[in-house]
Amino acid sequence: MRHASAEAAGDRVAVATHPGSGDPVMATMPSPVQPEGPVLLGQVLAEALAGIGRPDARAGRPATCRACGDPAVWHRTADGRWVLIQPGGVPYHLVPAGQRWHIAGDGTAANLAHAAADGTCRITHFAVCPLGAPPKAPHLLRLWRHGAARLGRLT
Known part of the structure; x- marks a missing residue:
């Protein structure tokens, strides 16, 4: 051709x-549209470097709890807030309604509230942070105690 x-x-x-x-x-x-006025090298470099080193939004933003030092992941909710989610899933039936979270394919965290009790869900780190109040749900309390023992907070 x-x-x-x-x-x-x-x-x-x-x-x-x-x-x-x-x-x-x-x-x-x-x-191609030509910019009006001079092209500033600083602007060009800033735009080119803006995406480098950013974590994939679908994977969340890795974090460490400032209080206890445990790893967790920040996820944005549908209303634009951020929630710190524990790594890994937990069976639905072990998590009280209202504390069940799901991470969508785009990385958005959604509270499942009273979703059906099958499969797995995610929980917030704050539900089991060993420096927070002990949770009432038995499985979450076990996770909380494990973290508290690791920090030497249980005798």
Whole structure:
């Protein structure tokens, strides 16, 4: 396929020949928009580097609890707030209604409230942080005690 290009009224016109017949094929593409005024190198570099080193939004943002030092992951909720989620899943039936969380494919955390008790769910770190109040649910209390023992808070 042979290519040629020409400028016409601010648009680029690409001309090529069809490989089978040799007939010309034309396509009009808009010219790239040129910025008004000078281009600042700092702006170009800032825009180019903005995405480097950012964690994947779907994976959440790894974190460490400031209180106890345990690893957890920050996830944004549908209303734009952030919630610190424990790593790993917990069977639904072991978590009280209202404390069941699900992480959607795009990384958004959703409180499942009174969702059906099958499969697994996630829990917030604050529900089991050993420096917080002990939870009432037996499974969450076990997780809380495990963390408290690790920190030497249980005798």
